[in-house]
Amino acid sequence: MNVSAFGLFLLLPLLSTGQIPGQTMSSMPAGHMPMDKASPALPAGEKLGVVAFPVSCAPAVQPAFNRGVALLHDFWYAETEPQFRRIVAQDPHCAMAHWGVAMSLYHQIWQRPDAATMAEGWKQIEQAQSLAAPTPRERAYIAALADFYQPGSQAYPERVQAYAAAMKELYRQYPDDVDAGAFYALSLLAAKAPDDTTVAPEEAAMQVLRPLFVKYPDNPGVVHYVIHACDNPELAPQGLAAADRYGLIAPSGAHAVHMSGHIYARLGLWPQDIDSQLASIRASDAAEAHRLSGLMDEPHSYDFLLYAYLQSGHDAEARAVLAKMPAVLARIDAMPGMGSGFMSGMVAYYQEKLPIFYDLEMQDWAAAANLTPAAGAPPDIAAMAWWARAVAHGHLKQAAAAQADLAAYDRLMASTRGTPRAYAAESTGARITRDEIAAWADYAADRPQDAVATMRAAADLQDKVG
Incomplete structure (x- = not known):
């Protein structure tokens, strides 16, 4: 309810x-923070969904590029930026690697980038353009993102609309590019105005995503964005198949595993919601064990877990979640960069929200x-x-x-x-x-x-x- x-x-x-x-209140997306780190030892059998995103870079970086796009689709931004920066270092002539860095800075449907982020995104686009990607498809991807980042007086909504229009044209030119379709659908969701009370943007995104989900049920972008498009009372039942699938195709991505809970919570499927959040926390812990940034995703999963426990009468388990949160948030608060940019309010948000839910529900x-x-x-x-x-x-x-x-x-x-x-x-x-x-x-x-x-x-x- x-x-x-x-x-x-x-x-x-x-x-x-x-x-x-x-009484309860709605939840806020968790934040992610780019982190400087050495190349991690990737876990054996890492699964982030199936991506085949061909680029004209050195053949040796193609698997890494596919992983970078999967990370983008999974919103694992703290890993996406270093992934693409490693590709830049490995192949300095790879224009699309700079596109990947710029994409990792644009956290669509979460929050609006600040001036420093916009400047860095434009810097990456300029570098991508200077390298003159050899294929029209690659140049189209770079040009579309340039419409968002280019300096000027355009307000944020105008930039988002320009990017969405460019992605629509790109997908029209390359209808067999499943990732183009997925990114276009995401741009439609991102372009929704904060005061829009309709589901017209979500319906438009689903028009793109429905046939792609049938054809590409293992693409993480398609599955993820179906869930976001259906994260509302009217469309939630249409997102159930994607919710059931996302954790299966991308079990290594903590946020990916968590996302199923958005639909399960909408539909009151509390056992499934609880299972998905516990699996997400396990994925976060596994990522941390491999020097990947898993901790940042845990508060959002604990947020959903607390609510699901409260709605299903598991009061003791809810209290246990509440007791764990100070230590989790203290670890996050001590991480570099937490006091600046969009991350500045993340710890405070969860410090407030979880006790609020618990006290009101009890x-x-x-x-x-x-x-x-x-x-x-x-x-x-x-x-x-x-x-x-x-x-x-x-x-x-x-x-x-x-x-x-x-x-x-x-x-x-x-x-x-x-x-x-x-x-x-x-x-x-x-x-x-x-x-x-x-x-x-x-x-x-x-x-x-x-x-x-x-x-x-x-x-x-x-x-x-x-």
């Missing part, structure tokens, strides 16, 4: 019976009412604590406190509008969250009709966007 629908479902009987429900309103933002949390992440406090103060009928929570949330969203993450404050998620807080403030102030109307509006919007 989605967040606001759950809130409405619980608020309605509470108004007449006095029962005390819990209906511990006193604990939830005393939650505070994690130290150093960006304003849009700090806002989660005030959402949780409002839910608790609503149940406790503490009207003044709930109203103060709403005011604090509004201040933090105003602050967010002055940061590079301003788009988060204009998103459907921000609208839903504010309506939920307002509904609980109305309930605490004995305005039941207003509370239900506001929560219903939030639930209806949540039903559209997932």
